[in-house]
Amino acid sequence: MSQVLVFAEFANGQLKKGTLELLSAARKSGLKIQALALGSGAKGLADQLGKEGVDQVFAADDAKLDQYNPELFAEVVSGVLTAQKPAVVLASSTMLARDLFPRVAAHMNVGVTSDCTELEISGSGDVKARRPMYSGKCTAEVAFENSPTKIVLMRPNQLSITPATAAKTPSVEAVSMPAKDLKTLVKEIVKGTSGKLDLTEANIIVSGGRGLKDAAGFKIVEDLANVLGATAGASRAIVDAGWVPHTMQVGQTGKTVAPTLYIAIGISGAIQHLAGMSGSKVIVAINKDANAPIFQKATYGIVGDAFEIVPALTEEFKKLLAH
Ligand SMILES: Cc1cc2nc3c(=O)[nH]c(=O)nc-3n(C[C@H](O)[C@H](O)[C@H](O)COP(=O)(O)OP(=O)(O)OC[C@H]3O[C@@H](n4cnc5c(N)ncnc54)[C@H](O)[C@@H]3O)c2cc1C
Structure with a gap:
């Protein structure tokens, strides 16, 4: 039977939201689900992964994997994938995964x-996947040819999380x-x-741009982000300005x-900025120029x-969140 393997990321013993999204997508496929977790505490995820419908957990529960080493991670992940030959591998398209999985794909020639x-x-x-190209001006449909294992890195927050209908008791294989x-x-x-x-x-992201006048002006972005529990972001103009x-x-x-x-x-909405955020579900723009291009995406x-x-x-x- 074909299987789908999810690269399970976690922090403080809890699966990350992006991983829960991937597990929801994996369940929809009806395929057997495997999960691979790396680092201290990986074994302890078995219960959570079982609740998410995972059949088999590969746990490389070793402190050497607590921080990213491209060569070591690629060896460990390629070893598991080469032995298991899953039809599909899913991972969140994080910086780590975007560095790691092209190495793994090259190792495996997939x-x-x-x-x-x-x-x-x-x-x-x-697998059929879509990805934005040319700064989001178009999207490409991606299919795989002659690739027994297909590795797909999904942007976080794109797939919905659905509850698993049946919990499983996964077998746990230690990865050496x-x-x-x-x-x-x-x-x-x-x-x-x-x-x-x-x-x-x-x-939630609150981002600021050159409209904030100077570095001190950015404080209003941080204040709003803190109240909303959001992460603060920025346009390139204010990064370049230091x-x-x-x-x-x-x-x-x-x-x-x-x-x-x-x-x-205070962000105008230049095409290069939009390229990075136009996949957001809801966009709120605050700008004193009614003709700023950001309003076309907002x-x-x-x-x-x-x-x-x-x-x-x-x-x-x-006030609202105090209640
Ligand atoms: C190769 C290349 C790559 C790039 N990559 C990126 C990238 O990754 N990310 C990125 O962001 N940019 C990138 N840029 C730069 C991009 O083209 C823009 O220059 C930049 O995004 C502009 O930043 P901004 O919107 O903060 O500033 P501006 O374009 O100067 O806009 C400031 C906005 O603030 C508004 N404003 C002013 N005062 C106020 C106020 N008091 N209240 C409310 N609004 C106010 C103005 O109306 C204006 O719309 C790239 C450019 C190139 C050529």
Whole structure:
């Protein structure tokens, strides 16, 4: 029987939302579901994965996998996939997965597609996916030819989460670490200190642009983001100006995001910015220029001065969310 294998990502012992989305899509296919989890605590996910309808868990429960090492991860993942030969592999299109899975695909000589926004898996394990191209000006339908395993990386927040109808008790297979010597050693990964979800995984994003006048003006974006439990993002103009770090940039040369709610404040809506956020479900634009291109993409538009509107919105949300 064909199977679909989900690359299960987790934090603090809980499966990430993107993984729950992939598991919902996997269940729809009616295929046997496998999950692969890497790092300390991987074994402990079996119960959660069982509740999500997973039949078999591969757990590489080793602290060496707690931080990303491209060579080691590619060895471990390729080892499992080569042995299991799943028809489909699903992973969230995160920075890590976009680095890892092309390596795995090359190891296995199979196809990979990233940054997908739509997915269909047939009962026989065939895949049709769609992905935006040319800064979102068109979308491509992707099919695989002569690829016994098809690797699909889905943008988070694109697939809906449906509850599993029946829980399973999955078998848990321990994945051993490769014996071969590695050529690369990752000494340290320095993480951002915001404590907020990464932009690519965030459900709500509040972004600011040059309309905020200067670095101090960005505070109104952060205040609103804090009240909403959102992640703050930025246009390239203010990254280039040094107001905020590049990790916060949304767009063609920044991050591609697809939150449920994207609030763009003082951002004109240049094509390169839209390329990174037009997959958002609801877009709210706040701009004092009624002709700003962002309004053509916005679900809701507020024409006016951000310095009047945003603090007022923040206060209203504070009151609303206090109840
Ligand atoms: C190869 C290439 C790649 C690029 N990649 C990216 C990318 O990844 N991401 C990205 O964002 N850009 C990218 N850009 C840059 C892009 O073309 C734009 O220059 C940039 O997005 C503009 O940023 P902005 O909207 O903040 O600034 P502006 O275009 O200057 O817009 C500022 C907006 O703020 C409004 N405003 C002013 N004052 C107020 C106020 N008080 N209240 C409300 N609104 C106000 C103005 O009406 C205006 O619409 C790229 C460009 C190139 C050439």
